[in-house]
Amino acid sequence: MDRRTFLKGGGVITVAVLGGGVWRAYDHGVFSTGHGPAYEPWKDWRTASGNGPLALVRAAILAASPHNTQPWLFKVSNSAIELYIDTTRNVGPLDPYLREEHIGMGCALENLMQAAAANGYQAAITFLPGNLLSTQSPKLLARVDLAAGIQERSELYDAIPNRHTNRGLYIPHEALPSEFISTLNGLVGQEPNVKIYLFQDQVEREKIVNISSAANSEIYSDPSVVRASDRWIRVDWRQVQKFRDGLTIDAFGLPPFKTAIVKIMPLWMLIWAASHGPKNAYSNLMLSAPLIGIIAVRDRYDQEQCLHAGRIWQRAHLLATARDLAGRPCNEAVEMIDYEKAHERPALRAALLGEIIGDAAWQPTFLFYMGYPTLAAHASPRRPVENVVV
Numbered sequence: 001m002d003r004r005t006f007l008k009g010g011g012v013i014t015v016a017v018l019g020g021g022v023w024r025a026y027d028h029g030v031f032s033t034g035h036g037p038a039y040e041p042w043k044d045w046r047t048a049s050g051n052g053p054l055a056l057v058r059a060a061i062l063a064a065s066p067h068n069t070q071p072w073l074f075k076v077s078n079s080a081i082e083l084y085i086d087t088t089r090n091v092g093p094l095d096p097y098l099r100e101e102h103i104g105m106g107c108a109l110e111n112l113m114q115a116a117a118a119n120g121y122q123a124a125i126t127f128l129p130g131n132l133l134s135t136q137s138p139k140l141l142a143r144v145d146l147a148a149g150i151q152e153r154s155e156l157y158d159a160i161p162n163r164h165t166n167r168g169l170y171i172p173h174e175a176l177p178s179e180f181i182s183t184l185n186g187l188v189g190q191e192p193n194v195k196i197y198l199f200q201d202q203v204e205r206e207k208i209v210n211i212s213s214a215a216n217s218e219i220y221s222d223p224s225v226v227r228a229s230d231r232w233i234r235v236d237w238r239q240v241q242k243f244r245d246g247l248t249i250d251a252f253g254l255p256p257f258k259t260a261i262v263k264i265m266p267l268w269m270l271i272w273a274a275s276h277g278p279k280n281a282y283s284n285l286m287l288s289a290p291l292i293g294i295i296a297v298r299d300r301y302d303q304e305q306c307l308h309a310g311r312i313w314q315r316a317h318l319l320a321t322a323r324d325l326a327g328r329p330c331n332e333a334v335e336m337i338d339y340e341k342a343h344e345r346p347a348l349r350a351a352l353l354g355e356i357i358g359d360a361a362w363q364p365t366f367l368f369y370m371g372y373p374t375l376a377a378h379a380s381p382r383r384p385v386e387n388v389v390v
């Protein structure tokens with residue numbers, strides 16, 4: 001939202017906040033949502049100088065990643081782009097095998113491939129084999145060879161700058177168009193190791209919501225998870241502009257007035273408010289969406305399959321964006337699968353999610369929900385291309 005709209009809609013904040021409050025509001029980015037260097041990559045991704053393959057990297061960095069860690073590095077030449085994972089950019093015990101970071105790399109790869117076609121390249125991917133359980137050092141994951149091709153601009157490519165994770169409430173009971181559901185079902189195409197499951201039935205959705213909500217409470221009751229996760233929470237506007245990554249208050253999905261209040265809250269009050277929120281808030285958010293989806297693979301810890309899963313999520317979210325729908329990942333249940341494995345506990349969550357999809361040949365690796373938004377989602381910060389090209 002720009003400053004003028006804010007002042008018109010919620011100007012009362014400036015009256016309500018006494019003394020240095022107005023200054024605090026400016027200082028904390030209340031009037032600057034989506035502005036500043038951290039948000040430039042969303043604006044100049046098609047126009048910035050440096051043509052050729054760099055244009056593909058500019059699209060890639062606008063992809064989703066866990067906690068907005070942006071774990072990507074790119075080695076660029078005129079004929080190829082290599083994708084490396086920077087394993088130091090991680091969320092700790094929430095993702096002990098870096099499975100989610102690898103999925104984020106798949107998201108970037110999908111944007112890159114959409115941009116390759118739109119920029120007239122014929123692009124061929126070579127995936128490097130690997131298993132997440134064996135090594136976690138920074139490594140090359142894939143190489144995209146580029147040759148001259150036919151320029152093809154898709155609706156997914158055009159949706160790249162508008163795709164944002166939407167954590168607000170969705171419009172309940174507003175079913176999604178059947179044409180969208182069948183297109184979503186067909187997104188996986190010929191890829192043999194990825195499958196997408198879609199749930200619209202209320203009873204089935206409630207089961208998934210209950211599993212996710214319980215997983216959410218359990219995983220965030222571990223202080224080491226909270227500590228590692230908090231590393232990526234950017235409440236200070238100067239930090240947002242400096243680090244250009246992580247989860248910001250603008251991305252919490254709150255209405256504008258609440259967003260402004262939260263931005264000017266002292267940190268201790270924010271922490272208190274976060275732990276005293278309404279009961280069932282997460283379940284209610286999830287249930288407001290008429291569709292829950294599960295992306296499954298044959299082997300959750302296979303490197304290449306993680307990248308494929310990420311490509312499918314990115315593609316699905318771009319499709320939803322192109323059709324004016326909103327989407328949000330909701331991965332706590334799968335994170336608990338990793339957590340139980342890492343702590344050598346019985347695989348309770350793998351069993352519960354396995355029951356939901358009802359086919360032991362497929363392993364859930366990514367959960368999401370979609371629907372019509374009640375509020376527009378904001379962009380999250382991005383590091384510039386210069387920081388991620390090696």
Ligand SMILES: Cc1cc2nc3c(=O)[nH]c(=O)nc-3n(C[C@H](O)[C@H](O)[C@H](O)COP(=O)(O)O)c2cc1C
Nearest residue numbers: 064065066067068100103104164165329330331380
């Ligand atoms: C593998 C993966 C897991 C994610 N899990 C969650 C999640 O459980 N809850 C959530 O709100 N967002 C989740 N996200 C969304 C990221 O937080 C989001 O992509 C990132 O903050 C960047 O914001 P953007 O998608 O709006 O560009 C996930 C993203 C990825 C790629």
